[in-house]
Amino acid sequence: MNVHFIAIGGAAMHNLALALHNKGYQVTGSDDEIFEPSKSRLDAKGLLPEAFGWFPEKINSSLDAIVLGMHAKADNLELLKAQELGLKIYSYPEFLYEQSKHKTRVVIGGSHGKTTITSMILHVLHYHDRDVDYMVGAQLEGFDVMVKLTEHNDFMVLEGDEYLSSPIDRRPKFHLYKPNIALLSGIAWDHINVFPTYENYVKQFSIFVDSIVSGGSINYNEEDAEVKRVVEASQNTIRKIAYHTPEYTVDNGQTLLDTPVGALPIEVFGKHNLNNLAGAKWICQHMGIDEDDFYEAIATFKGASKRLEKIAESKNSVAYKDFAHSPSKVEATTNAVKEQYENRTLIACLELHTYSSLNAEFLKEYKGALDAADVAVVFYSPHAVEIKKLEKVSHEQIANAFERDDLIIYTNPDDFKNFLFSQNFDDKALLLMSSGNYGGLDLDAVRGVIG
Template sequence: MNVHFIAIGGSAMHNLALALQQKGYNISGSDDEIFEPSKSRLAARGLLPEMFGWFPDKITSGLDAVVLGMHAKADNPELIKAQELGLKIYSYPEFLYEQSKSKTRVVIGGSHGKTTITSMILHVMHYHDKDVDYMVGAQLEGFDVMVKLTDHNDFMVLEGDEYLSSPIDRRPKFHLYKPNIALLSGIAWDHINVFPTYENYVEQFKIFIDSIVSGGSITYNEEDLEVKRVVEASENTIRKLPYQTPAYTVENGQTFLETPEGPLPIEVFGAHNLNNLAGAKWICQHMGIDEDDFYEAISTFKGASKRLEKIAESKSSVAYKDFAHSPSKVEATTKAVKAQYPERALFACLELHTYSSLNAEFLKEYKGALDAADTGVVFYSPHAVEIKKLEKVSEHQIADAFQREDLIIYTNPTDFKEFLFAQNFDNKTLLLMSSGNYGGLDFNEIKGLLN
């Protein structure tokens, strides 16, 4: 097959392009800008476009399919040419479904935890040499690519994102996968630029549950009351299998999972990650991994990239970075780190970086999110607010939203870095939460902060 990618440089898109090339397809692509690591990875496989930009002459009747990325616009000249020629145009999730129609599709959905749960499942499968197709939203230890597609594997494990499919397909991605086996980890309002009301956002998860094939199953976190309500109200003819956070203990910075064979030391920590682990265990059992084999494998799981990733440690201090940015994730991550190191003061920094987090109306959702930290710091860039064409957000609005009188707020990257590097982190835990980089912070420099 000859497949062309419009906006090939995206994190998901370039991984799909690499996976299809590995499968023997002829791949071409375009983009107006491509950043690392996509740029180097495409170049290494001969797929990096010779010139950046959009070139309608790349679109010919000889193409079997065009895959359209979210980075492109509806008036993209290559897209218009493909429409004029009547070519088959797929969104990223549509193409993944086409590739997995004959397989058992396992889809992990939820506002939070889906990357970690998907990663846990793939780690366990890899540990036991069980080959599966997959798509996951983070780079995993032991995996070369984030997308794998074959003609022979029985299972396809998909991280089910609720964000939109393409510029011309406004359906959430996870509506298109039609799972045989599904999981729902949590529902907490996000992506308000697309789902302007809480009710509208929750409706997307109802549609997801109803998209599960008849006779399939939904494994769901019954501790999340919205998840429990939505799943149990569904009239879809599927099995409904609840899970909850397992028993565990923390001793001297080490988490032990309670198992039938006794306490098991594990690498990940925090109630939210133990809850994720419980969901992953049930899905792995649906896929043929027994409980003992799951425990053996999961004890070696170190976490998904950017999810509570340890970036520095000394005898008396430790530093983590985390992708957390939505209110529920920030609160869960902050509580988890404090619980893991209760004897140390927690210095938690949050960058407000996404469309939702920089929206004045949405800010109130962050109330109490940093309460578990001994020191709470918020950084945001007024320039990022301008780029996203949002109303200006004031420091007063942020302070009022978090409801924390001692909250420290920075808007200048240089000032924030100087403040951070002036701190004494002896007997402290540093937590850096962001989907960005605090205006240019080099995380490798953090090692020099710890004693």
């Protein structure tokens, strides 16, 4: 096939382009800007556009398919030319379904935990040399690409994102995969720029459950009341199998998972990650991995990229960074680090960076999210608020939202850095939570003060 990508440089899009190239397809693409690591990875395979921009002359009737990325706009010149020529235009998830429609599709959905659960499943399968097609939203240790497509594999494991499919297809991505085997980890309001009410957001998960192929199955986190309600209310003719957090203990900074053959030391920690592990175990069993083999493999799982990633450690101090930004993720991550290092002072720093987190009304969702921290710090950039064209948020609004009198708030990157580097980190745990970089924080410098 001859496939052209409009907005080839995105994290998801460039991985799909690489997967098709590896499969033997003819791949071309365009974008108005491409950053690292996408740029180098595309260049290494000869897929980097010669010039940045949109070029309608690239679009012609010899193309078998167009894959349209979210970064493009509905009036994109290449898109308009493709529509004029009547070419087949796919969104990213539509094309993944097209590539996997004759396979058993395993889809992991949820507001939180889906990347980690998908990563756990792939780690276990890889450990036992089980080859599957997949799409995951993080770079995994031992995997060269985030998307793999073949003609011969029986299974396709997909991380099911609830965000929109393309500029001209406003359906959530996970509505398009039609899973045979599904999992739902949790529901907590997010993406308020797309789903302005909680009820509208929850409805997307009901549609997901109803999209499971008749006779298929769903594993669901019964500890999440909304997940339990949504799954059990569905009239879809599928098997519904609940899971819950397994028993575990923490001993001197080491998490031990209770198993039928005794306590198993594992690399990941926190109640939310143990809950994720329980879900991953069920899915692996559906895919032919027995319980003992799962435990053997999961003991070596170190976590998904940017999820509770240890960046520095010394004899009596440790630092983690995490992608957490939504209220439920922030709370779960903060609780996890405090539980793992209960005898150390926890300094938890959160950057409010996303559209949702900088919305004055949505801020109220953060109530209690940092309660487990001994020292709680929030950083946000007023400039980011301006760029996103949101109403200004004040110190007072943030302080009121978190309901914590001793909350430390910074809006100047230098002030935040001065605070951080003035700390004595003896007997402390540092947690940095953000989908941004705190206005240019040097993580090597953080490593220097910790280790």
